Amino acid sequence: MTDATSKSRTARLAGVLLLASLFVPAANWVFVLAPLTEGTLTATATAMVTHAGMWRLAIATETLMAVYGIALGLLLYTLVEPVDRTLARVGLLLKVAESVLVAVIALSTFATLQMVTHPTELAADPLHAFAARFLQLHSTMYVISMVFLGLASAVFFGLLYRSRYIPRPLAALGVVAYLLVFGSALVGVLAPQYATMRGVELIAYLPSILAEILIGGWLVWRGVDVRPWPRPAPG
Secondary structure (H helix, E strand, C coil): CHHHHHHHHHHHHHHHHHHHHHHHHHHHHHHHHHHHHHHHHHHHHHHHCCCHHHHHHHHHHHHHHHHHHHHHHHHHHHHHHCCCHHHHHHHHHEEEEEHHHHHHHHHHHHHHHHHCCCCCCCCCCCCCCHHHHHCCCCCCCCHHHHHHHHHHHHHHHHHHHHHCCCCCCHHHHHHHHHHHHHHHHHHHCCCCCHHHHHHHHHHHHHHHHHHHHHHHCCCCHHHCCCCCCCCCCCC
């Protein structure tokens, strides 16, 4: 297998996982988590027992997200390592940290579900109320992982910009989009009352959605320009 063929295959696999990193969490939220958590504490507590299978599906999906998040980091590292090994390693470590946090969220949700569906000597009503409130904060727990997601993606797309492996406007969109994600996550930690405003959410996340669709689609469709790097800018 030639180096060009290997890089093209790596790029296409990265594109598939990049698209998955957008559509799988979105589907998990819209079709599974939102119906279970967007309600009163009583409704959420009831759903924990009556729809335990749906919760387990959400936990399994988030565990899978953590696994392919690490795989995506390794693929992107392989692509951009010739450009700047140090920054590529930083990006990979940030991506691994993000995936570990996603796995921790899945683990904490699983533990909470186990407490509710297999109660012991604890009183049921206070336990259910606590667990329901905890699960309603499920999306909030992602704020910290989004800090690592924003930084890791900005690093990787910045290296793709330098390499010219993909069109520079696409790579630049990725950098800007994920710096916005990083900034929004910090706002979510420091001033959460502003992070949930509709305008702030749109500004923070719409560019990243567009970037993942365009860059992921480009990598799947076209792969990367595998001519030796570095190359002079076209004059």
